[in-house]
Amino acid sequence: MAKKDNVRAGQVVGDVDAFVSAPVHSPVSGTVKDIALRSHPVLGRTMAVIIDTDPADATEKSPCAGQFGADFDHSAYSVEQICEAVRQAGIVGMGGAGFPTRVKIEPNPRLPKRTLIINGCECEPFITCDYRIMLEWTYQIIAGVKLACKASGCSRVVIGIEDNKPAAIETMCKALEACRGCEHIEVAPVQTKYPQGGERQLINSLLKRTVPTGGIPPMIGICVLNVATCAAIAEAVVTGAPLTHRVVTVTGEAISKPGNYYVPVGMQVADLIDHAGGLTETAAKVILGGPMMGLAIADLSTPITKTSGAVTVLTKEAIYKAKYEKRQTPCIRCGRCLDVCPENLNPTKIAHAVKNNLLDVAADYYMSACIECGCCSYVCPANIELTGYIKTGKLLVARAKQKVPE
């Protein structure tokens, strides 16, 4: 790409050859205004392609759920076709981690997959985007599930949906009854709790199996996909359209018109908030993602990425309650963080080790197994930012591994 190049909607604007990677496509038609540093929710400042939209070619992309029905037949597509389409469309895990889907679903002789789990649990409180697409894009999701199941070679599919979404469970069950060749797909309601949407937690709830510490689900023959990812797979394989749009929940008490919006990837958070009625006066903190694991953003020109499922805007009162009402006090060893840790770790030990720069002690307490769900920070009566310290510790370990600072 170079300045003043013309771009069409769906054209690749960035790609690398690495195996664990995915290309990026332009969601709009227009001209390249600049290639420069822009804010990114995870990387800080990174190179971005800035596209001026062409008003003459403002064809808006709309969801393609209408193309899918109960009669969808997946046998027309071969495994290679599916994997290649998924790679070309740049599909990554849309639940939040953003692992390239092609790498996940591709058959791997060393780690054969037997069970496919579809994650229909919202990853965090406040977020409802997966719920909405389960209701509205039901057949598209089922088509994606069939394709992913065929590509990965799984013989059993379990769709896990939290039991506070009875409408989604009912819609999904009815749709599966209407479809042919869905005998191996079952819907399983799971308890509503946080973090139910984490893949390790979901596997444990559905199959009563534990992913080994430091391991990944394929090691026990399981592949986990988010419902939004499945919808994207169906779209990519059937229509060939790349992943350029996603559903984002714009929520929080400080948003005038909260709701779920179908937006282009690369849209600025400020524009999205404007579209959702703008901020109320009490707005204090904008988070890309949910309130537990989301990343606070200081620059509202940060773009929506393929993995951002939500924009949460919290009010001053909410933050005040969580943060300023009680300042951080010393740990009283109550052990509540141990009770809530979904990975059965000892957050207070790890956090204090990091605080005192004892990274080997932190490693002995399995710091790397932490999924950073934030439960320990949430329950801590002393207001210690345990998750923050553990995250910092991970960064310090990563830095110590680099031999020479870059």
Added chain:
Amino acid sequence: MVLANIVQLWQDAWPAGLTMLALGTGFAVVLLIASIKLKVTVDPKIEQVHQALPGVDCGACGFAGCAAYAKAVSADPELLGKCAPGGAETAGKIAQILNIQISSSGGLVRPIVHCRAHTDDKQFYAEYDGIMTCTAANAQPNVQACNFGCLGYGDCIRVCKFDALHIIDGLATVDYEKCTGCGACAKACPRNLIEMVGFAQENMMTVACRNRENPKTTRQMCRVGCIGCKMCEKQSDIFKIEDNLARLDYERYQPSEQAETAMSKCPTGVIVYRGKSAPTPRKSAQKPVAAKE
């Protein structure tokens, strides 16, 4: 009577005495064999080298401490000169002990902080209230507008064993009188702002900025950021602009007329002296450049 008692005592106790004697001899033999078989030869030179080292265990040499370095340098003279706090003096002593020649090394290695933005010079988009360390804050994008500059939460001062670094008004500042050049601060800075540079003179020029944003953005972000205007490059060939940022070739740096001109012509005053008895940089307030929204 007394004699009879002694005789009696001897008759009662001789088996015990003999047993003790046999045991003692037995253990002595075991110890004798062990001392020969399991003998560890300690090179007296290692102990001497250890004595010659400063003994602060700072780890600048790359080993776990002074003892580990003493052992390593005795085995491999190539490692001579790795001791930053000791410097040339210690290297000379060790060379004497190990009876080797030392190569003529350049000047002292000292850290340079590539930022000169104090709190007033920086722009902020939002308030940060997380964990007050640089590593934690750096994980938060845009914690201050400039994603390259000094954060001022002091990860570097916490690792400094010589009290040679201080946060002065939001900027890490090196006290070159106390600094020994161990390099711990350079390893600690999550933004890699601190570079270890060989000082040929007591002080030298540097470009105190790492911001690679385009000039317009840089001006909005920071009052004292490098805008890559190429003014210095035109004056002296030791400066080079790459990615909107001036870089100084430290190896070729010599105090010169051209370098002075380049420094005085820099519109944002980002070229400054660093080192012992460095001339104070001119105040950025004399020439306000940002201020505009």
